[in-house]
Amino acid sequence: MLAKRIQPMASQARRLYVELMFQVMGRALQAVSEVDSEVQAEAKALPKGFLFEMMVMPDGSKLIVEHVGEGRFHYHGDSAPRPVDVSIRFKHLAHAFLVLSFQEKTSVAFANDRMLVDGDVSYAVRMTRVLNRLESFILPKIIAKRAVKEYPENLQLPEKLISAAQIYLKVATHFVQSARA
Amino acid sequence: MTNTYYEFFCPVKVIAGKAALEHIPYELTGLAAKRPMIITDKGVRAAGLLDPVIAACEESGLDIISIYDDVPPDSSTTVVRDIAAIYRKEKCDSIIAIGGGSAIDTGKAVNILVSEGGTDIAKYTGAGVIKQPLKPFFVVPTTAGTGSEVTSVAVITDEKKGVKLPFSSSFLLPNAAIIDPRMTLTLPPHITAATAMDAMTHAVESFTCMAKNPLSDAYATAAIKKVSQSLLQVMDNPKDNDGRLELAQASTMAGIAFSNSMVGLVHSLGHATGAICHLPHGMCMSLYLPYVLEYNLETIREPLGELLLYLEGPEIYAATPASRRAEASISALRKLRDALYKRCQLPRTLKETDKVTEDQLDAIAEMALDDGSIMFNPKEVTLKDARAVLQRAWA
Ligand SMILES: [Zn+2]
Numbered sequence: 147m148l149a150k151r152i153q154p155m156a157s158q159a160r161r162l163y164v165e166l167m168f169q170v171m172g173r174a175l176q177a178v179s180e181v182d183s184e185v186q187a188e189a190k191a192l193p194k195g196f197l198f199e200m201m202v203m204p205d206g207s208k209l210i211v212e213h214v215g216e217g218r219f220h221y222h223g224d225s226a227p228r229p230v231d232v233s234i235r236f237k238h239l240a241h242a243f244l245v246l247s248f249q250e251k252t253s254v255a256f257a258n259d260r261m262l263v264d265g266d267v268s269y270a271v272r273m274t275r276v277l278n279r280l281e282s283f284i285l286p287k288i289i290a291k292r293a294v295k296e297y298p299e300n301l302q303l304p305e306k307l308i309s310a311a312q313i314y315l316k317v318a319t320h321f322v323q324s325a326r327a
Numbered sequence: 328m329t330n331t332y333y334e335f336f337c338p339v340k341v342i343a344g345k346a347a348l349e350h351i352p353y354e355l356t357g358l359a360a361k362r363p364m365i366i367t368d369k370g371v372r373a374a375g376l377l378d379p380v381i382a383a384c385e386e387s388g389l390d391i392i393s394i395y396d397d398v399p400p401d402s403s404t405t406v407v408r409d410i411a412a413i414y415r416k417e418k419c420d421s422i423i424a425i426g427g428g429s430a431i432d433t434g435k436a437v438n439i440l441v442s443e444g445g446t447d448i449a450k451y452t453g454a455g456v457i458k459q460p461l462k463p464f465f466v467v468p469t470t471a472g473t474g475s476e477v478t479s480v481a482v483i484t485d486e487k488k489g490v491k492l493p494f495s496s497s498f499l500l501p502n503a504a505i506i507d508p509r510m511t512l513t514l515p516p517h518i519t520a521a522t523a524m525d526a527m528t529h530a531v532e533s534f535t536c537m538a539k540n541p542l543s544d545a546y547a548t549a550a551i552k553k554v555s556q557s558l559l560q561v562m563d564n565p566k567d568n569d570g571r572l573e574l575a576q577a578s579t580m581a582g583i584a585f586s587n588s589m590v591g592l593v594h595s596l597g598h599a600t601g602a603i604c605h606l607p608h609g610m611c612m613s614l615y616l617p618y619v620l621e622y623n624l625e626t627i628r629e630p631l632g633e634l635l636l637y638l639e640g641p642e643i644y645a646a647t648p649a650s651r652r653a654e655a656s657i658s659a660l661r662k663l664r665d666a667l668y669k670r671c672q673l674p675r676t677l678k679e680t681d682k683v684t685e686d687q688l689d690a691i692a693e694m695a696l697d698d699g700s701i702m703f704n705p706k707e708v709t710l711k712d713a714r715a716v717l718q719r720a721w722a
Binding site for chain 1: 332333334453454455493536537538588589696697698699701702703707
């Protein structure tokens with residue numbers, strides 16, 4: 147308990163930021179799977195009802211999405227309806243913060259042992275590609291380049307602007323909806 | 328470079344060189360083991376490779392309690408369960424795995440069952456499930472390539488479900504790896520070549536992929552130097568004891584390197600090709616290596632250029648302008664492949680294997696994209712990219 151009280155503000159802020167980013171990413175994953183054919187193509191190879199989790203060890207923030215079929219994701223917030231199929235676990239809040247604040251690429255974080263994969267690796271690989279695609283969609287190009295190994299060539303500016311707008315809009319409506327609920 | 332971070336781990340005692348096998352009884356006794364079981368395959372037994380191990384133990388008054396010599400090339404959950412039952416019936420207390428990747432993986436899996444209990448190995452699949460040390464476990468590799476003696480993973484096929492179960496835990500690592508040149512002396516030329524090229528690929532990918540770090544780099548470069556200097560010598564003179572030991576050590580060093588820094592696209596393509604076309608792993612490695620390096624070239628120009636020193640030696644390195652070294656490294660590897668093709672017809676293209684048809688390339692590309700090692704390839708790989716690399720490797 148004492149340790150909790152003397153935690154610096156910075157740590158509290160990081161915790162909040164990670165939690166918020168998980169929420170944004172969860173909603174964006176759902177939104178992007180409704181508009182982007184490439185994400186849909188990746189997701190279609192996942193079994194229907196497949197549950198994917200990203201979390202901070204030991205028991206921190208969580209992001210859970212389900213593949214509901216046809217390449218569409220459904221965002222479940224931070225609680226899973228049943229045991230998850232693939233879990234990507236950050237070893238520490240600090241590592242999640244590095245990745246989610248785009249200071250460390252997802253692929254580099256894997257290479258640096260910042261996180262563990264539990265479950266079928268081939269699905270984890272697929273989900274990493276989906277996350278990369280998502281990041282290049284929702285982030286300004288300059289930040290996205292830092293976040294993903296390679297910025298996709300086929301993401302033309304107009305397409306990006308339109309899609310990003312669509313996604314932001316959807317994220318916003320999801321926020322409003324859950325705020326009401 | 329203050330942003331760099333890495334981890335490096337290898338607690339395996341390496342016992343290497345002349346008369347290394349004779350150290351087994353002492354090492355077993357040091358772990359209070361008195362009733363060892365040998366796990367191996369028919370090929371190893373037929374080649375007479377068990378004899379020196381058994382003799383070494385008996386001379387020290389240590390009896391081998393049981394020998395299981397029927398490990399198939401693709402080990403299964405049933406085999407693991409059967410061996411564990413024999414281990415328990417014979418009241419063994421330690422395991423010596425002798426062989427290539429399959430015998431070693433089987434040994435790791437049996438060790439899980441006999442230490443943790445039960446008959447269903449599938450229960451322990453995944454990462455970090457095992458949380459305590461297992462029984463004393465020794466590995467004697469009889470091929471110089473896989474590096475399984477220093478990796479913390481094992482793959483066992485679940486026949487009923489038709490899936491490959493991965494096991495990963497640092498507790499799977501053996502207590503000791505015994506590298507004795509006698510064990511690889513009779514390896515036929517094409518297996519010598521293919522397995523050595525697997526070791527070479529482990530080292531080259533480890534040095535050029537995303538998780539490279541200063542410690543794994545040291546092991547990788549040393550391994551590359553040993554393979555470059557000794558492989559053709561051994562091909563021309565298979566009974567060359569010193570050369571055999573050099574290759575065996577290179578394989579272990581490359582294993583230490585890649586188990587700490589992972590591999591990339593060569594392995595993703597190789598795993599897929601192995602699964603679809605049933606080609607040996609080492610052959611696939613040798614085949615794909617230059618094509619993947621060409622694909623990654625602009626991302627890995629600097630480290631790949633550095634490797635020229637270990638591939639070709641200081642004179643050629645110094646005589647090659649820095650801007651040309653990466654290409655020269657690829658040429659050196661191609662030259663080595665040509666020399667191996669001349670000596671044992673180790674294929675350089677998919678067409679030369681005679682086992683792959685062009686219409687299988689799409690399936691290979693798709694499967695490679697789902698392989699775990701693709702995450703560590705320095706350059707992002709799309710389906711289109713994978714297809715293009717395969718097309719170049721075709722003929
Ligand atoms: Zn390999």
